[in-house]
Amino acid sequence: MSLDRVLSVDEVVCLALRISMASLNQIFPGNLGRLKLLRVVLKLGMPELKHMNPNQSLDPMLERRIRQALNEVEQG
Amino acid sequence: MDGMRFPVETLGLGRRGLAGEPLVYHCNFYNYWLQKTVLLVDGLGMEEVIQDAAAASVYACLKGLGVTDFAQAEALFSALGFGLIDLSSVSADGGMVTTSVSHYGQCLDAAAGAPFAKPQSRFDAGYAAGAGAWAHGRPSSGFRAAIQACMSVGADQGRISLVGRAASECMTTYGMGNSGRVHRAPETWAAISQERVDEAVHGLGLTGNEEGLIPRFGVMLTQHFAHFYNRLSYEFLRRMSHTGMRMAGEHLLIDAGYRCAFHTFGGIFNSAEWDALMKPLVYSREAGAHALASIVSTLGWGHWRLVEISDRRAILRLYDDYESLGFQSMYGTASRPVAFLAAGGLGGLMNLLYLGDILDKPDLDSGYFERVFEHPDAFNVHQTKSIAMGDDYSEIVADR
Numbered sequence: 391m392s393l394d395r396v397l398s399v400d401e402v403v404c405l406a407l408r409i410s411m412a413s414l415n416q417i418f419p420g421n422l423g424r425l426k427l428l429r430v431v432l433k434l435g436m437p438e439l440k441h442m443n444p445n446q447s448l449d450p451m452l453e454r455r456i457r458q459a460l461n462e463v464e465q466g
Numbered sequence: 467m468d469g470m471r472f473p474v475e476t477l478g479l480g481r482r483g484l485a486g487e488p489l490v491y492h493c494n495f496y497n498y499w500l501q502k503t504v505l506l507v508d509g510l511g512m513e514e515v516i517q518d519a520a521a522a523s524v525y526a527c528l529k530g531l532g533v534t535d536f537a538q539a540e541a542l543f544s545a546l547g548f549g550l551i552d553l554s555s556v557s558a559d560g561g562m563v564t565t566s567v568s569h570y571g572q573c574l575d576a577a578a579g580a581p582f583a584k585p586q587s588r589f590d591a592g593y594a595a596g597a598g599a600w601a602h603g604r605p606s607s608g609f610r611a612a613i614q615a616c617m618s619v620g621a622d623q624g625r626i627s628l629v630g631r632a633a634s635e636c637m638t639t640y641g642m643g644n645s646g647r648v649h650r651a652p653e654t655w656a657a658i659s660q661e662r663v664d665e666a667v668h669g670l671g672l673t674g675n676e677e678g679l680i681p682r683f684g685v686m687l688t689q690h691f692a693h694f695y696n697r698l699s700y701e702f703l704r705r706m707s708h709t710g711m712r713m714a715g716e717h718l719l720i721d722a723g724y725r726c727a728f729h730t731f732g733g734i735f736n737s738a739e740w741d742a743l744m745k746p747l748v749y750s751r752e753a754g755a756h757a758l759a760s761i762v763s764t765l766g767w768g769h770w771r772l773v774e775i776s777d778r779r780a781i782l783r784l785y786d787d788y789e790s791l792g793f794q795s796m797y798g799t800a801s802r803p804v805a806f807l808a809a810g811g812l813g814g815l816m817n818l819l820y821l822g823d824i825l826d827k828p829d830l831d832s833g834y835f836e837r838v839f840e841h842p843d844a845f846n847v848h849q850t851k852s853i854a855m856g857d858d859y860s861e862i863v864a865d866r
């Protein structure tokens with residue numbers, strides 16, 4: 391994370407707690423990633439995920455939910 | 467033997483039917499990804515739809531065959547590639563059904579690539595319920611089926627309990643349903659006639675072996691009920707229509723078709739049968755595309771005709787495609803094209819030919835799949851016409 395700008399409160403908390411703040415593009419890279427994102431959208435019932443800025447850092451709570459759903463859709 | 471017992475008719479424009487029910491060939495990859503997709507959203511009730519669609523399909527087929535004994539229902543299960551099922555313990559009140567071999571229980575793991583958290587054999591449960599109901603004079607949903615054990619999650623055999631229930635509503639199939647307005651698809655490739663390709667592919671005897679499975683072209687095939695696939699796909703989308711996620715659902719149905727194409731078409735390109743029938747005729751990728759389309763046209767999917775094909779763009783016309791006809795038969799005129807399997811199929815075909823050099827017979831492993839899938843210049847597909855919307859044919863464009 392670059393420090394050449396003012397950090398948000400969330401970012402400061404995440405830095406202090408060493409929590410990563412990933413973007414959708416980081417969690418779902420490439421063409422296969424985009425399809426996994428669609429599966430997560432359906433799994434979570436969150437169509438708004440498709441309209442988020444894919445390069446924006448995610449709220450840590452949301453990121454946790456997304457990663458948990460991703461684990462579930464990656465199971466057989 | 468079972469192929470003789472259950473003679474599948476080839477009708478015009480590539481449709482295939484048994485006892486008034488349309489059949490289509492599909493592989494374990496499609497069966498896995500379709501089921502996985504329609505079960506993604508909690509609360510849609512798709513588990514019941516899967517079982518009811520299976521029950522309605524086999525019920526209608528057995529009724530059409532005019533058979534009532536379990537031996538025939540067990541033989542049909544095997545002939546269609548679903549495995550080995552024992553229905554002998556089912557009485558008019560219910561009972562326990564076992565599967566010692568199961569396509570859904572044992573063959574989907576190759577597609578999943580990860581252990582299963584839940585049983586995969588919902589189709590088997592529906593089949594058992596539908597066959598039991600027909601044999602005992604109940605309506606098609608007259609048995610409630612519950613999966614007690616499934617080989618997909620480690621059981622040594624599948625076990626399905628049936629309990630009689632009063633059924634207020636029964637899902638029904640649409641039989642052979644509508645057909646399109648065009649009676650003969652144009653010939654777009656002169657190297658070999660469709661009739662000769664039909665004869666060659668159907669001559670392979672693609673029916674269940676002694677285990678009731680159809681291992682061919684590097685995949686596990688099933689000769690499946692078109693009604694089953696269509697009911698799953700379109701009921702899934704219908705139930706998603708107010709969630710804001712229908713488009714995502716459509717994309718995932720196309721992806722299921724893409725994966726089907728990638729593995730089954732890839733396996734066909736790499737097969738000895740391809741070498742014998744098509745390789746002497748194929749001197750270019752474009753010819754390879756036409757040749758594969760003529761083989762696809764034998765699978766019960768309707769006739770596939772490429773009216774334009776190059777390394778940048780393809781236009782595929784579908785005559786009597788089972789998806790559009792099935793949708794129209796079940797729900798009436800569509801407001802949007804519905805040939806999702808075919809759209810994914812065309813995307814898979816183009817990427818195999820132009821990005822994956824499939825004519826050079828690469829190994830179809832996961833690394834190859836990812837390399838082709840992640841290619842920055844991969845083909846996109848768009849549906850531009852649909853029989854379900856009233857057009858004479860369905861049409862899909864692939865470009866990049």
